[in-house]
Amino acid sequence: MPETSETNYAGIEVAQTTMRGVVISAAGDVIARREATYQPENLIGEIANLVTGLREAGPIKSVGLGIPGLVNRETDRVLISTGLPSAARDDIHSELMKATGLRFELENDANAAAYGEYKSGAGRDARDIFYIGIGEAIGGAIILDGKLWIGASGCAGEIGHITINTEGAECECGNTGCLETVASGPNIVRRARERLDRDSTSSLSKLLLEESFTAADVAREANNGDDFSVMMLERTGKSIGTAVASMINLLSIERIILGGAIMEAGDLILKPIIEEAQKRSFQPCFEATTIVAAELGADGVAIGAALLARDFGGTGVAPV
Numbered sequence: 001m002p003e004t005s006e007t008n009y010a011g012i013e014v015a016q017t018t019m020r021g022v023v024i025s026a027a028g029d030v031i032a033r034r035e036a037t038y039q040p041e042n043l044i045g046e047i048a049n050l051v052t053g054l055r056e057a058g059p060i061k062s063v064g065l066g067i068p069g070l071v072n073r074e075t076d077r078v079l080i081s082t083g084l085p086s087a088a089r090d091d092i093h094s095e096l097m098k099a100t101g102l103r104f105e106l107e108n109d110a111n112a113a114a115y116g117e118y119k120s121g122a123g124r125d126a127r128d129i130f131y132i133g134i135g136e137a138i139g140g141a142i143i144l145d146g147k148l149w150i151g152a153s154g155c156a157g158e159i160g161h162i163t164i165n166t167e168g169a170e171c172e173c174g175n176t177g178c179l180e181t182v183a184s185g186p187n188i189v190r191r192a193r194e195r196l197d198r199d200s201t202s203s204l205s206k207l208l209l210e211e212s213f214t215a216a217d218v219a220r221e222a223n224n225g226d227d228f229s230v231m232m233l234e235r236t237g238k239s240i241g242t243a244v245a246s247m248i249n250l251l252s253i254e255r256i257i258l259g260g261a262i263m264e265a266g267d268l269i270l271k272p273i274i275e276e277a278q279k280r281s282f283q284p285c286f287e288a289t290t291i292v293a294a295e296l297g298a299d300g301v302a303i304g305a306a307l308l309a310r311d312f313g314g315t316g317v318a319p320v
């Protein structure tokens with residue numbers, strides 16, 4: 001098949017039990033999308049099935065894969081991932097190429113989302129951005145002067161694991177009081193549940209009785225005017241804003257972009273983040289920074305991964 005016909009690129013986000021895939025044109029427009037759940041023991045096969053579905057939109061030149069873990073892009077190996085099934089970690093790259101016959105680019109999910117926002121979302125006219133992804137975990141990525149800043153270890157940008165409460169809860173990383181222990185999706189739910197035991201007037205109480213709720217439910221109920229949910233977002237926003245203030249003082253970065261389901265609450269979460277960041281940062285640094293919500297929505301990681309495949313596929317070099 002002539003290469004000129006393969007001008008589309010796929011991007012896939014692998015989360016803990018679900019996958020999202022998109023196909024983008026060379027111009028970066030999304031032309032197809034699919035979602036799937038997967039069984040951990042068959043991750044490679046299920047990603048390959050998703051790719052088969054995405055190929056119905058036309059030939060695909062290469063695939064970007066955003067995963068919840070650290071990736072060495074030079075060796076295409078997964079270094080650390082608590083979110084991927086262990087059997088899939090070691091050789092996911094060559095297994096996927098074998099299963100699909102396509103070139104794959106692996107990247108950390110927050111890095112992929114940051115690249116997506118930088119190229120075609122809320123950061124497209126900025127030189128420097130800090131992206132914060134608030135989901136099952138809290139990830140971050142720094143793009144400085146067009147380049148992804150990964151630091152000496154490759155882990156730069158891990159804002160979810162900076163300490164905001166020295167006496168806080170234990171975190172999966174081994175530290176206590178990390179931002180993630182307060183503001184990740186599951187921790188927003190945990191804190192809400194603890195308070196709902198004392199305040200049963202919230203519309204979330206009904207969801208709790210029926211089965212359970214997610215951080216996206218808190219965002220939705222806040223948008224519907226539930227005072228308790230609004231208060232939960234204000235308190236969460238204060239914690240995120242505290243961490244953001246440190247980033248502003250440290251980097252004086254041009255734009256901070258916040259993504260994840262909780263950001264669906266719009267100003268109800270963004271405003272307390274900005275207010276707290278302003279309160280806790282140096283004024284000249286704060287004034288030079290804009291803090292905005294991500295624009296690419298739930299497909300952000302997949303779109304960013306596809307853009308990485310478009311821009312760096314097959315070159316074997318580090319992104320941006």
Ligand SMILES: [Zn+2]
Nearest residue numbers: 161171173178
């Ligand atoms: Zn931590």
